[in-house]
Amino acid sequence: MPEQVGVGVVGVGVFGQLHARVCNELAETRLVAAWSRSDRSLEPIRDLYGVYTTTDINELVARPDLDAVIVCTPDHAHAEPVVAAAQAGKHVFVEKPMATSVADCDQMIHAARAGGVKFMVGHILRFDPRYWQAHERIVSGGIGKLVHMYARRNNPRRACERAFGRTTPVFWLGSHDIDMFLWCAGSEAKAVYAQQNTQLLSDEEGPDSVLAVITFANGIIAALQTSWILPDGMPSDLDAAFEAVGTEGCIKLDASLDGLSVYGPAGIEYPRSMYGAAVKESVTGVLCHEVRHFARCVIEDTEPLVSPEEGREVVRVACAMHRSASTGSVIQLTAQQTQPGYS
Template sequence: MSQKLGTAVVGTGYIGYKHARIYSEVLNSHLVAVVDRDRNRAQKIANELGCRAEYDYRRVLDDPEIDVVSICLPENNHVKPAIEFAVNGKHVLLEKPMAMTTKDCDEIIEGIKGTKVKFMVGHLLHFDPKYSRAKECINRGQIGDIIHIVAQRNGLISAGRNTGVAGNISVLHHVGVHDYELALWFSKGKVKRVYSEYCNRLLPGIATQDSFWGLIKFDDGSFASIGSSWVLEDSSGADVSARMEILGTHGLIELDCGIGGSLRIFTKEGWDFPDVYHWPVVNGNIAGALREQLVHFLRCVIEDKKPHVTIEGARLAVRVVELLLESAERGVPVYSK
């Protein structure tokens, strides 16, 4: 993989900055531009990473220097830029979730038909060694047939306030979609019906639930029970607290990350549980699952391979989120058609 691709990042918030930094560090990427409506932030990152700053993504749509674009905009702003970049021949890595609704997902799928570009939704946990190893174990039949999947993911309350309240975005779209997409990836069954409940004590409004629990019944008899929240206090020392259990007919897989994880540091300020899987800094460079994801996508473009995360799987995760929100609103189980 000796070819070098011109890259750009649209949206330079928390995750977009990390995309840009990785593109500036890996050998097969030349970071051409970062794009953000916040001119000061875009220019600051451009100065740091040695690239161009732009303030409107339309200014780089037909830039001949750019081959690959990471779109790291808020969840409700994915459709138009994803289609426009693909139509202009740019390979697109779109941050999860694919969109807010299956209607928007279908608009993207229809809009990029015939473009012949590589397109992948950034479901990061496919590249986390814990979850990828679990998938391998399941595929090899090491735990037999899945009986149940139980997961819980707790995000920080600052994310709930900044992303959920400000952007009117559900905790399911921002936090829960990680585990729902994983459950769909692990399961061999098809979604039969879903049921959900939520609690709202700290964050106002139906779109920004404190905690949300969903139950998925698959047509093979197995089920997944998944909790998602973003009201964990920022002082917890971890960006996320997450765990998952996969029980099979012949074995069990347990996964854990976040609070009490594999690295614990105690100082006079209290406990710290640094991330060592998703984007740890090693010898000055970002490593971990996010780097693996971006390198994988670059390799797919260079070697003309199919991206690991399928567009159909990303769409199905959004569909399940839609069904769960409908169940919560109606107070009854909802069947998948």
């Protein structure tokens, strides 16, 4: 068992670069390599960390100093590198959403099982102390019997333009909250109804917004609002909230602001500081907790907090939302033969 996990980052765009920084700084990880389709994307990684880079995924996963990969390619492009890494016997962390189809999830789960490797999906809200505490209160009966949940996650256009046409607001944003709903409900989804509207983006880029209602097998209901066309004049990159109502109380979580407001000549600004800000030149925040957890699972041979089956259930619900929005029907989901493990 390694004392420090040698990590290769796959896909070094906005989030891959943050992962690379985290892996370079955490005591539990060592950044050893990076992959991207184009050599140009790899330049900043070489400049900053001087590590091996390649545009050949098989070359990357064959490296003996590599114990694990962190896959940060776009939502629809996770399966190929995950399967390549698992087949080469490397542990895998894949960014959320696990994929944009259940078939891709199944292919990845099969490869990870066959390779006998750890496989974790990056549902980061579980490592955010605010969402963690909300979950703990709910599952310990702190608000009585859970009745319903509500979540919203919206971005101004500038924060997600790079993803238009490659994914959807449900996969890109809503997958965070679908995982939170499933984790808190402790039950599979039974039925999904969704509506979408596209006024601003083209049909190839959109939809603009999706609203959905989920009914869980144990009767709990949840509503999700997700949109990526909020105005660029918004002073924050995120408009997000979570609420849970139980028979004896309720929980309200406003995740839009990280608590810091800066007033200047250009107006008000709310910098993000929870996820990857630096304190005294060291990266800190929720992504560090998440990657450290994955590394400790590899080092100590324990199971990650987010299983691939749970990641798959999020994708199954997200796909049902899209089917419902395009057909106008309520989508009934069949019970899974393999339980996703929400309990």
